[in-house]
Amino acid sequence: MDEDFDIIVVGAGFGGSVAAKLCADAELKTLMLERSENVGDKVISGLTIPFQGFLFAPAFIRDGNPPFERPADGIVNYIIKDIDKGDIEIDDSLKVPKPLSPIIAFGYNTYCKPFCQWQARKAVEAGVELRTSTTVTNFIKEGEFIKGIITDKGEKIRAKIVINAEGSQGILAIKAGVREKYPPETISLADTYDYVMRKEDIDKIFGYSVKMCWGWDEQKISPPLGYGNGLMVWPYRSSIHFMQDQCLRTDQKSVPNLGKLFDEYHHNITSKLLWWKDLVAPRAKLRARMWEGFEIYVGLNKKLRKMPNHTDGMILIGDAAGLESTELCDGVPAAWYSAEIAAQVAIEAIKANDVSKAFLKKYDDKIKAHSIIQWSIKGRNRYNLRIAQQEHDIKKLKKYIHQGWGLGSLTHFTTPFMKLLLAYVKEDPTIITKWIKMYFRYYQNWLHESYDYVKKKVIKVTASKRVRKKERKFLSTLRFIDLIMKSMLRIRRVLKIIIIPLSNSLNTLMRKSLPIIEPINSAIIKLLNPISNKLSNKMIKFVDKANPSIFYVY
């Protein structure tokens, strides 16, 4: 029977629209179905999409103008030893130092709805047919093959390949017999509060930093250590987001009374933590409260990790494929990466006229070879906090926090990051300057609240000669970097011998050298603080006034 479409994408969340757009770019007839009335109505998450997501994102995101709420320069961890006595230690080692920050960001804080809508519009512009208010209830199956979908209105729509981006619950994948329901100990319920606050107050209290709080179980300020996140607060443009989350099962038997516990945590932290009580509470007004489950520890379970992410006629991406991260809850990058890989494989499969499981295995191979996806679904630092609690060992508590959300993350992130970075540089030596332009453009967009489709202010170009001169200098620096990178590629073989083995051992190198480097690094940062601040302000002024076109990627 003839197919109605080449590709059907189920779900227009962070992954779905990316896959759909890339398929339509390759001139495949693509349909995207979304159960909510408006794209993003039902996506609860947002928060920080980390920098690696943007660096290695599909080009239309990296080189585009997506809407976000505030750049994030890093994390301030509050290690709460005794909240009543105010005995709190701070680990803020994972922060991009000035003058790089805030332009070179650690990530971007965003609301899901505008971001997902931005992605969906890009997909529609590329030729995707989008149908909202349409719940997919089942698949059309012929033998083992998925041949299309069935909607809540009973409509049957056929396609060569279904890309399933239905999100973490995976109701359809379970129905199709491809995956199983996750056990409760791998799922966390996130209780989220959104407060309105004046931008000037947020600038002063938070700046660009995300605040995270961790404390002993008996203080009841957050879930038992290792069974969820402590409290997290994200600064947005003129609002803040507050999230506490806890696993659905804290031991082999018991399911906690989450309603009661969340109220208790929320009350304790907001009434006892001084910076919340004195600084935030008088200035913040509650605007929304929502909750959503997410796959906190799915990746840590080998059996769950082995569940198929493809079958005859179907590829699963993002949360639906179990790719939510186990440490930072940063599932958006993996949703983007897997969407791009799925689109590439789907395009190839349709060209080869082979959509069988055997052909689509290429997708699984690429997911397994993706260094950052694999790193992000296997991180154990958050889980290990349980050990610190069991032993009530402050040293261990500090160690795991430092490794997960402090500079210690370099001891496990550097190698996977460098591996991907090198692959990107090899593919396109001008990528470095694209990244630099991305950071500057994103920051200028943020300063002027100017994103695609929602231009609130038009960026005015000044006629100042000084700014023009700086623009020329900026562009010639980029040209110089491009030149160097292109010439380095000519000596690729030599580099291969040196750089690849070096990148493979970077984690070990970091593990060994960090105890020495870190104190030196923080002393230098402190020493250079006055100069760095001045330089940072100068850079911000330049970005504010510069002609936006110098940050475009053509």
Added chain:
Amino acid sequence: MVKTFKDFPGVQWVEGAGEFIKINDEKCIGCGNCVKVCLAGCFEIMEKKAKIKSLEKCLECAVCWYVCQEEAIIFSWPPGGTGYKSDWG
């Protein structure tokens, strides 16, 4: 028609969602897990069985379904365009 509730600001519920979560009485053992995790208070235990009080504040998080170890909760999504929506997720 769209509904809102004071205790859950910033979220709207579009009518027409219907009974998208159901309980299989025969399988339910009345363990109360669903009651404990549902922040919208959708469940209650009556005569040692879970009952759905109302799904009007349900946020479709599916955690009731995750914690039901007896597979007594039959979970599906509401019809397209109905159920909760929010701008602040």
